[in-house]
Amino acid sequence: MKAISKGLMPTAGICIALIVTSTSFIVMGTGIPLESAMFPLTVLGVVGVLSVVLLAQSCLQGRQCEAGEGHPESLGKVLLGLLCVLIYLVAVAKLGFYVSTFLMIPLMSAAFGYRRWERSLFGSALFTVMLYLLFDMAMGRSLPHGWLM
């Protein structure tokens, strides 16, 4: 985040993203009958206008203000975290929830610095079995199944 906050003026970036998104949705919403479209389009219009106001505020206050929005986390670690989460979700869809969760807990813990494998594997197995007993056995609610289970 440090890189984002110092170099690219993040508030301005999100304002521009919001302006573009709200405009796109307004264009999309023109195909909806007026009675149903009026309310969401008005809200989108207000969000767009407020984003312009925030963009102007952000530009006027300049980088002094932006520096206050810096964060100690490194962008690389945050992106790694998000990537790990995404890989886990894809694995849940493909391999099934229980197998993916059993593998994810020790692997993700190791990726972020906890490398006591025997403990994390034991904790992971215990947690996965507990979820299985609670959902599949006790509540009869199946969690995602995949190629392996």
Add this chain to the structure above:
Amino acid sequence: MFEALWHSLPDILSVSSLLAVAVGVVAGIFLGALPGLSATLGISVLLPFTFGMSPQVALGMMAGIYNGSMYGGAIPAILLRIPGTPAAVATTFDGYPMAQQGHANKALRVALVSSAIGGLASGLALMLLAPPLGSVTLMFGPTEIFWVSVFGILSIALLIKGNAVKGLISAGIGIFVATVGIDPVSANERFTFGSLYLDDGISVIVLLIGLYAMPPVIDTLVNPQSGEESHAKEVGDEGFFKSLVSMLGYWKTWLRASLIGIAVGILPGAGGSFGTFISYNEAKRSARNSEEWGKGEPEGVAAAETCNNADTAASMIPALTLGIPGTSVAAVMLGGFLIHGLQPGPNLFREHPDEVFGFMWQFLIASVMLLFLGGSVATRLFSKVLYLPRPLLGSIILSLMVVGAYSIHETLFDVFLMFGFGVFGYVLEKLKFPMAPIVLGVILGGFMEYNFRISMLMSGNDPAVLWSSAPSIVLIAMIVMLIVLTCFKQRLSSLIGKRLTN
């Protein structure tokens, strides 16, 4: 109205209801004890587990989590000087010095008893103040409900700490999300991109889990520091009754802190740490030994902990009667009401009296249970939680998030949607956009639109209907006052900022 309060009592005393409150209190202490996690995260992650439960049992669990987590926040605040929740910041001022002097156990007991007393006072306030307010709101029609929704969303967006424009943008995003799906009045599809998954709209739980759970999980993974650096290994071992007797002298502090907590809890956007600072300062100001405060004065812990539990049920007073939550946790609680088919707002007392009055009892019961379940064994046990490796903890919470999002409709679409909201929420949080207005926008947005359109249909599209009744005019005046107050507040803070830089 108070007859309904007694009528709801037998259901509340059932085993399932009491068990749900107990489980909620324990889960709440556990979550509150983990720095970075909070009642908001706890309720949002655990909400899907309540799907199979009756609304009353689910509400009991939520009341338990809310009460438990407020006390749980005191454990790391006292042992590690790391507040488990923002509301526990003032607890560190005297709690941590007490722990350093070997009196951690006493500090934890003061925190426990004070939390229970604050919770009881708050629960009583909810019982006494919500029903009369609910009676008044029963007179509201669609137009008044529309204005109440507008006032609720604006008050959270404008009064919440930080930039008001960011608050309004957050609220707008929430309201827009609420409009996705089939239009409830004329059944047209809106922004569904042809996906059947979006026809029913976006589940508030998917949004809650993404917005509130993903940012702390990423932070937990990315910042893997643990509580192992604690200096407070020795917690002391004074008997419970001995310490209870020595606490009786704090009655004035308990009373004052309870009143401050209740008053702050009722005000939208003001709850949490704000109240505990006022309470701590007031108690210190009126203390004879004020120079000892900050060096390990147990009464300082009592002032902070009573207040942060006293705003729990109080923040639910405007939430239940008007649909305006006092704190972000209350906003998430409203989401819980919604998924169990209870629409917060004026009609709640008319349509679901047993559930809403039962919820008030559950808040009181949760405060009493806190005293027993948060005792020395639990406190010692939960203080061990602080030593869990953070990456392991983050991974476990992540899998619970997946379970939560999937359980709603048993579809992976919701899981990926949750991830999308999580990334969006992480970016917004880092840029200091408030999350509570988004949640409230989703909760009240559909309600606001529906009542607006019904008002217009009933009046033959005559906009004059919006200001034709006395309650509507009063509500419009309150909205105008709110906007003027916010402009004044922003102007004042910018002037102070300029003066400080000069």
